[in-house]
Amino acid sequence: MKGLVYNGPRDVSVNKVADPKIEKPTDVLVKITTSNICGSDLHMYEGRTSVEKGKVLGHENLGVVVEVGAAVERVKKGDRVCLPFNIGCGFCKNCERGYTGFCLTANPGMAGAAYGYAEMGPYQGGQAEYLRVPYADFNCLLLPPDAVEKEDDYVMLSDIFPTGFHATELAKVGPGDSVAIYGAGPVGLMAAHSAFIRGAAKVMLVDRHADRLKLAEKIGAIPIDDSKVDPVEAIMKLTGGEGADCGCECVGWQCHDPSHGHEIPNMTMNNLVKSVRPTGRLGVVGVFVPEDPKAEDKLAKQGQIAFDMGLYFQRGLSMACGQANVKAYNRKLRDLIQAGRANPSFIISHRLKLDEAPKAYDKFDQRGNGWTKVVLKL
Ligand code: NAD
Ligand code: ZN
Incomplete structure (x- = not known):
């Protein structure tokens, strides 16, 4: 065959x-x-x-x-x-x-x-x-x-539909919630679709590719272009300075997409920690790999990402991750x-x-x- x-x-x-x-x-x-x-x-x-x-x-x-x-x-x-x-x-x-x-x-x-x-x-x-x-x-x-x-x-x-749904399940998205989603690829778009199905009031999708942000807008989400604005600031503004109720990571180990400055794969996790209100929940479905021989950074080579544990602790967040x-x-x-x-x-x-x-x-x-x-x- x-x-x-x-x-x-x-x-x-x-x-x-x-x-x-x-x-x-x-x-x-x-x-x-x-x-x-x-x-x-x-x-x-x-x-x-x-x-x-x-x-x-x-x-x-x-x-x-x-x-x-x-x-x-x-x-x-x-x-x-x-x-x-x-x-x-x-x-x-x-x-x-x-x-x-x-x-x-x-x-x-x-x-x-x-x-x-x-x-x-x-x-x-x-x-x-x-x-x-x-x-x-x-x-x-x-x-x-x-x-x-x-x-x-x-x-x-x-x-990807169950995976997007899994992100919203891990983040415990419920009726009336505001949701910050990083990555408007197929998985992030499915997380947004799922968040609306679960009754979310406001869904914000961060990416920088116009074609994907346009699809986000088409289904009623608020597109945030991180090449034009600081996504954390934008989410704060859209949530009255509190931060979103729930956050989803739909990017994962970076795509080596130079337009996102992806040399060190920590950007989405730390942005997410800053974008969600204290005690909120994070659902991480982007795939992180145990090692990346191609990475420039020594820690990244071992599959490690810089993660602001101090801020995560201070804000009393919780996180769950994994394959759907x-x-x-x-x-x-x-x-x-x-x-x-x-x-x-x-x-x-x-x-x-x-x-x-x-x-x-x-x-x-x-x-x-x-x-x-x-x-x-x-
Ligand atoms: P994709 O690579 O097409 O989409 C990722 C999107 O994230 C891109 O549009 C990219 O521009 C954007 N992005 C990159 N860096 C960003 C940043 N710093 N901030 C905001 N956006 C950023 O892939 P996809 O099909 O949507 O999959 C996304 C991730 O989900 C991948 O890691 C994939 O392996 C993973 N995945 C996980 C599961 C699971 O079961 N957990 C299942 C399927 C896919
Ligand atoms: Zn797949």
Whole structure:
């Protein structure tokens, strides 16, 4: 079959790769119909992970079940399913508690498993014609009858919609809250969409790319351009000098985007600490990496960021972080899409064929050029 493989930093290509097979009786095979390119893929693409050459990328997948292992009971051939990017077994201590992003079985000794990702287990990705789905009864989200019509919305349930929602859950966003969000990439925009769904009164999104800030404005958020104003001052002004009730970090280990001055990846965390009112909560879903060989700064090389612990303590803030436990949210978010109360596909800028994926990686990686979210159609 054809699949998008990693060859090295900023080098991916569509190659002939091995067809996936049912390996365990709990597996199914899915024919992929849509697979997205994610900001998380760029950590690998930009070369700051240990992902192996030849790995098929793609963890935001949706498709049709074409083959079913002997022990699979719930999922049937022909079902349209969306696949959470994290692979959970469903029965370990963490999965049992809903922390499926940290499954102890699917990638033993590591923190969680995913398709087509560095250090997340031996699983191939879905930017390809077919995908093997382990523990399929647990990992397949069945889609309703409008699955084809709303495929571009439902595919966002694989990752970034639940991830944005996770940011707002960790930050405990509730009715009437004001929310400061750093990063207006796909994840930050999904956090804003989620904050409104949870009843937030005021959502402020910080970035500097006009195309992304325009989308923020379109959904009713207040765009803050940090190339023009100090974002902390702007948030203070918008909240009567108190600071936002809740804060979300949707940037992560910096994208090496020189326009944000990203040499030392501490900017968003310290800005966030200053932007949220004392005793407020911070939800951090931007991915931070344990080490970055490319970083100039000695501490940054070890994956450490400068973080103003003194200010964080003084303000009595609390923070939670990590991969989104997609399974914990995707049913209810699916039902919001079906009910017409959520429409995450508003972030899509490009719908392309798999063969065009290398160009799409290049363009999406540049950011700020209108390539907000690419979905690959197979
Ligand atoms: P993205 O890189 O397209 O978006 C990041 C945005 O942040 C960009 O628009 C960039 O201009 C902006 N930005 C950079 N520095 C900033 C700063 N100092 N202040 C404000 N904005 C700044 O990627 P994305 O797809 O939106 O993903 C964002 C992050 O979320 C990535 O780190 C990604 O790996 C992570 N992620 C986490 C999970 C999870 O489960 N926790 C899932 C998916 C993605
Ligand atoms: Zn993703």
